[in-house]
Amino acid sequence: MLTIKDLRASIENEEILKGLSLDIKPGEVHAIMGPNGSGKSTLGNVLTGREAYKVTGGSVDFNGKNLFDLEPEERAREGLFLAFQYPVEIPGVSNMEFLKAAVDAHREHRGEDAISSVDFLKLARETCKEVDLDPSFLKRGVNEGFSGGEKKRNEILQMMLLKPTLCILDETDSGLDIDALQVVAKGVNAMRAEDRSFVVVTHYQRLLNYIVPDKVHVLAGGRIVKTGGKELAEELEAKGYSWVEEEVA
Amino acid sequence: MSDFQQQALQLAGQQDNPDWLAQVRKTGAQQWLKSPWPTRKTENWKYTPLAPLQRSEFQQWAAKTSGWQDRIEFLELDATRLVFVNGEFDADASDSELPAEVVRFGDATADQHAVIAEHLGHIVDSEQHLFAALSNAWASEDGVLVHVPKNGELSKPLYIVHVSTPTGVPATANQRLLVVLETGARASVIEHFASTDDEQDGFVNSLTEVNVGENAELRHYRINLEEENLLHVGGIHANLQRSARLRGFTVSLGSKLKRIDYQINHCGEGAHLDLQGVYLPKNKQFVDYHTNVQHKVPHCTSNEVFRGIISDSAHAVFNGRIHIHKDAQKTLAELSNKNLLTSSKAEIDTKPELEIYADDVKCAHGATVSQLNKDAMYYLQARGISRDEAQVMLSFGFINELLQDVAEPAVRDYLAPRLAGLFSSNKELLQHLQYE
Numbered sequence: 108m109l110t111i112k113d114l115r116a117s118i119e120n121e122e123i124l125k126g127l128s129l130d131i132k133p134g135e136v137h138a139i140m141g142p143n144g145s146g147k148s149t150l151g152n153v154l155t156g157r158e159a160y161k162v163t164g165g166s167v168d169f170n171g172k173n174l175f176d177l178e179p180e181e182r183a184r185e186g187l188f189l190a191f192q193y194p195v196e197i198p199g200v201s202n203m204e205f206l207k208a209a210v211d212a213h214r215e216h217r218g219e220d221a222i223s224s225v226d227f228l229k230l231a232r233e234t235c236k237e238v239d240l241d242p243s244f245l246k247r248g249v250n251e252g253f254s255g256g257e258k259k260r261n262e263i264l265q266m267m268l269l270k271p272t273l274c275i276l277d278e279t280d281s282g283l284d285i286d287a288l289q290v291v292a293k294g295v296n297a298m299r300a301e302d303r304s305f306v307v308v309t310h311y312q313r314l315l316n317y318i319v320p321d322k323v324h325v326l327a328g329g330r331i332v333k334t335g336g337k338e339l340a341e342e343l344e345a346k347g348y349s350w351v352e353e354e355v356a
Numbered sequence: 357m358s359d360f361q362q363q364a365l366q367l368a369g370q371q372d373n374p375d376w377l378a379q380v381r382k383t384g385a386q387q388w389l390k391s392p393w394p395t396r397k398t399e400n401w402k403y404t405p406l407a408p409l410q411r412s413e414f415q416q417w418a419a420k421t422s423g424w425q426d427r428i429e430f431l432e433l434d435a436t437r438l439v440f441v442n443g444e445f446d447a448d449a450s451d452s453e454l455p456a457e458v459v460r461f462g463d464a465t466a467d468q469h470a471v472i473a474e475h476l477g478h479i480v481d482s483e484q485h486l487f488a489a490l491s492n493a494w495a496s497e498d499g500v501l502v503h504v505p506k507n508g509e510l511s512k513p514l515y516i517v518h519v520s521t522p523t524g525v526p527a528t529a530n531q532r533l534l535v536v537l538e539t540g541a542r543a544s545v546i547e548h549f550a551s552t553d554d555e556q557d558g559f560v561n562s563l564t565e566v567n568v569g570e571n572a573e574l575r576h577y578r579i580n581l582e583e584e585n586l587l588h589v590g591g592i593h594a595n596l597q598r599s600a601r602l603r604g605f606t607v608s609l610g611s612k613l614k615r616i617d618y619q620i621n622h623c624g625e626g627a628h629l630d631l632q633g634v635y636l637p638k639n640k641q642f643v644d645y646h647t648n649v650q651h652k653v654p655h656c657t658s659n660e661v662f663r664g665i666i667s668d669s670a671h672a673v674f675n676g677r678i679h680i681h682k683d684a685q686k687t688l689a690e691l692s693n694k695n696l697l698t699s700s701k702a703e704i705d706t707k708p709e710l711e712i713y714a715d716d717v718k719c720a721h722g723a724t725v726s727q728l729n730k731d732a733m734y735y736l737q738a739r740g741i742s743r744d745e746a747q748v749m750l751s752f753g754f755i756n757e758l759l760q761d762v763a764e765p766a767v768r769d770y771l772a773p774r775l776a777g778l779f780s781s782n783k784e785l786l787q788h789l790q791y792e
């Protein structure tokens with residue numbers, strides 16, 4: 108599904124990713140943990156093509172395609188999805204029109220016609236229910252005035268509507284109350300499939316009780332410095348990161 | 357004296373001059389003669405070239421034309437409609453039955469003449485506003501009076517449409533509205549300046565004077581969507597009495613010359629102004645909004661929000677003046693002006709001008725000039741939306757924030773798709789915009 112080899116990337120001439128490698132197979136769930144500022148969000152941004160980030164080395168293969176040959180919107184239509192750590196607010200653009208534009212762009216890419224407004228409204232409302240978001244949020248500006256947790260649920264709503272093949276969740280659990288955490292986990296688990304993979308970036312082992320990962324990685328200093336099974340998350344929770352960093356040093 | 361000043365005076369001489377308008381016309385002409393012609397050094401006109409007025413020879417009044425009817429789209433609303441074509445009243449296109457509160461100057465009763473005499477040319481300060489002096493000099497029977505008596509209400513909005521059409525020679529039109537709301541009265545007035553999409557050759561001078569009485573409320577909309585060759589200078593001048601409320605909304609496309617002044621005087625305590633505006637010049641167009649809010653007495657509020665998107669080689673000017681006089685304690689005044697430049701050749705001159713002489717006031721102002729928000733662009737693209745469509749969505753979103761708040765749904769419904777259409781001629785890129 109996704110093969111990252113020796114990826115180097117910088118922002119404002121400061122190298123953040125320093126030779127990161129990662130291989131994700133279809134159907135797998137990978138968790139990435141790591142200290143603040145280690146480059147976890149940078150990885151998501153680089154993969155989805157955010158402009159300010161410069162790739163200075165390495166390669167990324169996404170389902171047989173060189174990811175860096177694709178524009179951000181093409182990557183999305185090919186099935187790459189990032190649930191943002193800090194979703195942006197876009198007043199004046201309604202959530203509804205945004206979601207429909209996104210869904211239609213994916214449909215067009217697959218050679219399908221735009222979904223009818225009636226069908227979409229129905230679909231959007233049902234999906235809202237699944238993430239426990241009141242349908243009135245469809246009428247508001249994109250993320251406008253949403254609470255932290257509502258923004259995160261709106262990200263999951265988008266993921267459910269777009270049905271990507273690779274979903275990167277960047278701290279989707281931060282700022283969620285316990286019920287919302289379960290809603291998100293339930294949504295993710297419902298979407299788990301043989302041909303769909305997840306990268307779950309988190310600081311807390313708790314989420315991984317609900318979304319059980321196949322692999323857990325520690326990202327530190329711009330590289331994956333340790334990989335293990337789900338028990339690694341428990342170990343990190345108990346002991347912090349310093350022992351990993353010492354091991355590597 | 358400039359050529360245009362000379363021509364304008366001659367034009368005044370060609371008009372009928374009813375007795376009851378003689379005084380305002382005479383003082384207007386005198387003031388027009390006295391007013392120095394603005395140059396680049398005239399502060400209020402610094403960025404606003406009047407050269408297009410000087411380039412043509414205006415030697416006649418524009419006459420009413422026909423054949424425009426199926427080329428102008430009206431707003432769809434239940435309203436009293438009055439239509440003027442090139443400044444001249446068009447009875448066929450207007451409602452035949454008018455409510456008692458609304459009258460064309462020429463059809464006014466003696467009582468209404470008295471109201472006109474009391475207010476016309478007296479709300480506006482024509483020493484400060486040269487084109488208001490001209491409007492006075494040009495005053496004619498083709499003006500509109502709205503006079504709502506104490507605690508009365510206009511049962512329907514008044515919808516005034518000013519249609520411009522080309523006449524083959526440079527010609528002028530004068531458009532005049534006087535709104536007088538007595539204590540506790542309420543009204544909603546929409547002024548729609550439209551033209552056929554032909555290349556226009558005229559000059560329009562429009563002036564609206566408003567007196568909002570104690571506790572009265574006026575909603576006023578001014579929509580300028582004329583073709584880009586029309587020259588238009590306009591002004592809205594309002595006095596707000598105690599606890600009066602004026603809620604204004606305006607939108608303008610650009611043209612060779614488009615200048616609109618809002619002069620709002622808070623004359624009575626507790627008066628409130630809400631004013632929102634949108635300007636969208638493109639190509640080589642120009643548009644200039646000058647607002648001037650005078651807080652003369654305590655406990656008044658004003659809230660102004662203007663947004664512009666300037667494209668191509670267009671040029672916009674926004675000048676927002678707030679003057680808080682010495683006695684105007686407890687004033688709350690806010691002014692925000694945000695601009696999006698969508699091309700490297702687009703230009704905006706924005707200037708908030710604050711003069712505060714009272715110490716216990718709250719006054720916030722801000723002006724920004726930027727490009728489309730990169731984070732928002734990326735967010736939309738990261739969901740598969742193309743760059744082009746994302747640009748259209750964000751541009752429209754930027755003005756939609758103001759359109760959403762427009763109280764009269766018919767104004768919103770009319771403007772939203774038309775303004776969105778400015779951002780792309782490709783329907784596919786507009787298909788997801790929601791106009792509600």
Ligand SMILES: Nc1ncnc2c1ncn2[C@@H]1O[C@H](COP(=O)(O)OP(=O)(O)OP(=O)(O)O)[C@@H](O)[C@H]1O
Pocket residue numbers: 118119121123141142143144145146147148149150159192
């Ligand atoms: N625009 C920027 N300019 C300069 N440095 C930046 C910029 N954006 C990010 N960085 C830096 O890059 C480093 C990695 O940031 P990143 O957001 O990837 O960390 P993270 O691992 O996601 O941290 P957290 O756990 O706090 O979310 C940080 O040191 C951050 O300050």
Ligand SMILES: [Mg+2]
Pocket residue numbers: 147148149192277278
């Ligand atoms: Mg992060």
